[in-house]
Amino acid sequence: MYKIGNARMLEIFQADGEIRHYFSCVNIANAGGERWGIRSVEYYASNPDARNLEFAEFSANAFGELAVRINAADSALIADVCRKISEIQSEYERVSIETPAHIDLSRDSTILEYFTVSNVYELELGVYGLLSPERIPPLETRVGLEVRAATEDDVAAAKSLGVQEWGGFPMMLARVYKPDSDLLFVAYLNGEPAGLLCANCNYKNIYDVVNVFTHGKFRGRHIATALATYYAQYCVNHGLIPHYGTAVSAESERVALNSGFEETSRNHSFDVAPAVK
Numbered sequence: 361m362y363k364i365g366n367a368r369m370l371e372i373f374q375a376d377g378e379i380r381h382y383f384s385c386v387n388i389a390n391a392g393g394e395r396w397g398i399r400s401v402e403y404y405a406s407n408p409d410a411r412n413l414e415f416a417e418f419s420a421n422a423f424g425e426l427a428v429r430i431n432a433a434d435s436a437l438i439a440d441v442c443r444k445i446s447e448i449q450s451e452y453e454r455v456s457i458e459t460p461a462h463i464d465l466s467r468d469s470t471i472l473e474y475f476t477v478s479n480v481y482e483l484e485l486g487v488y489g490l491l492s493p494e495r496i497p498p499l500e501t502r503v504g505l506e507v508r509a510a511t512e513d514d515v516a517a518a519k520s521l522g523v524q525e526w527g528g529f530p531m532m533l534a535r536v537y538k539p540d541s542d543l544l545f546v547a548y549l550n551g552e553p554a555g556l557l558c559a560n561c562n563y564k565n566i567y568d569v570v571n572v573f574t575h576g577k578f579r580g581r582h583i584a585t586a587l588a589t590y591y592a593q594y595c596v597n598h599g600l601i602p603h604y605g606t607a608v609s610a611e612s613e614r615v616a617l618n619s620g621f622e623e624t625s626r627n628h629s630f631d632v633a634p635a636v637k
Contacts, residue, residue: 361440364403364410366391372410378566379489380624382603386563387419397422404444406437416441424453429627433463435470442474446634454631461626475632486626488604488616493596496620499589500582504551507590510544518546518556529556529573543567545591547574547583555583557591559602567595568603572615584611588619 364372366388373381373388390396398421405415414432421427426448430441449455456479459465466480490496499507510518515537521530537544537558547555555574559567569591574583588604595602604621607613 361404362408364405369403382489389563406434426452426455427458429458431460438470442470446474456629456631458627458629461628466630474635476635478631480630482628483626485607485613486623487606488621489624490592490602490620491622496592497589500586504549506548507586509594510546514546515544527573529571545587547587549578554578555587557587566601566603569605584615585618588615592620
């Protein structure tokens, strides 16, 4: 098993399309930063260049947890990864293994030789990115509906909205919204605030949705889809790359798909502890 330098892995991810490997690229670029939750990220592969995109990603966070993403079905690499985890497992409060949905390692004989498996979690929702700008649908035109990039007045108004009825969105804006780098989009229906979408940039010119929220009074009227569609087209028009991120519900997944985003990944995970011999 070879350790692949982060700069080299970044080149490999870029060649395959950064939007497909967005979270890995972001963590490579930001790991160890003062306000970044990932403290370190390392990559290992069964060959020196990892160009076949079979690799293991060791990601340690600020809470003493280690997540190991195995993007491979190579039994020799899996065995090497298990040995590596065994060597360092005592340094962490929790160790989990993540795999793409099509690779089920929770019952793999090599994994079970080294570890006891628990908390098996099959993610029902995926991660979504814009792989083709041509997929962005036309923005739905509806009498009384206005969607736009937020002005300074819009930002101030959004921060003053009721925290509970807006799902904490105003509090998030007040605490972390950066007007010089973040994007905020607002939707009004018949002059009333109906929805908000915020996205930020942590890597190059790729923007990622932080939150999209529709006021309860306007649910079922496709406000979130209108916001996501406008956001996607706005980014493309301004030389930016929109990323939707991980869907948090079936409705969120529909919003992503209906606004032109495509699934880029879907991971399963499970915790591991040393096997009792």
